[in-house]
Amino acid sequence: MRYPNKIIRVAAAVFSCLLANVAWAQNYPAKTIRVIIPGATGDTCDTMLRLIGHKFMEKTGYSFVMDNRPGAVGQIGLQFIAQAPADGYTIGCGQGGNMVIIPLAYKKVAYDSIKDFAPISLIASNYLALAVPATSQFKTTRELITFAKAQGCDRVIKP
């Protein structure tokens, strides 16, 4: 699916914290892999991970268990992954919001998105849209920004 307008990219991604060790990596995985979903059942991460996990199991015979740990816009789940043993048996899903925006927006975050996780795959990207009702006085983004500035809004972002 392609959208013509400028898009905001939100990364929905899977990662794990791992330290490669050839000796036991050869028998990996020797037990069930826990998949932490830092959101509720039915959100995008959850839906895609369950679907992919099922495919993965069908093909490889690996065993996965989905573990939903919602809360604080994903911070609870990501903190859990960051603190799990780096043995490849705890993997999880992160998104642009909780991996990038939260670390930029808050002073205290319990994980470092760059240092604490080892990436596996970028699963999907999607889009954010700015929408107004059809009856709105605004027909363009420019009109909305002009209006916001006139109201004294000092945090207007260039389109």
Next chain:
Amino acid sequence: MIALLNREMNAAMRATDVREKGAILGLDLHTEPPEYFSKTIRDDFDKWGKLAREINFKPQ
């Protein structure tokens, strides 16, 4: 391990029903190597960090 998980994950992503579900959810699905994910996160940090500085955003 990462290479193995990445390979099998990407294979699952190519399955027809996974692609269909992704389309319903409005997602662009990816099947790149792990480095692509690292780069995306770093690029996003750069992009939004730059914006945060431009608008003088103070972390809460």
